[in-house]
Amino acid sequence: MRCLYCAHAMGLATCPxxxxxxxxxxxxxxxxxxxxxIPKDYEVAINMALGYPTESPEPPIRYSDKIKIVL
Structure with a gap:
């Protein structure tokens, strides 16, 4: 996850x-x-798409009264 945040800080968009x-x-x-x-003794854990975003949409409104937490 850290690399996703670092890329964002550098103006890049990511998608795991x-x-x-x-x-x-x-x-x-x-x-x-x-x-x-990728060396033969390695195993892939996650892939990530990385690039410069072409748009910056506003995040959707979150309605906390419609969320139900099930424990």
Whole structure:
């Protein structure tokens, strides 16, 4: 998470892409890790899209009275 905040502080936009992780860690996709120069003894934990934002939308209004916390 820290790298997401650091990138934001530098004016970059980020998006964590956790759904790609299981795909990259499959043995049959080892060639993709080779293309990305990821060592064979490493395992992918998270992927991140990174770039300069083209827009800065306002965050949506949060309605705390409509949130229900279930414990």
């Amino acid at each position: 892409l956790g759904t790609v992780v299981p795909i990259l860690n499959r043995p049959e996709n080892a060639d993709i890790l080779d293309l990305l120069n």
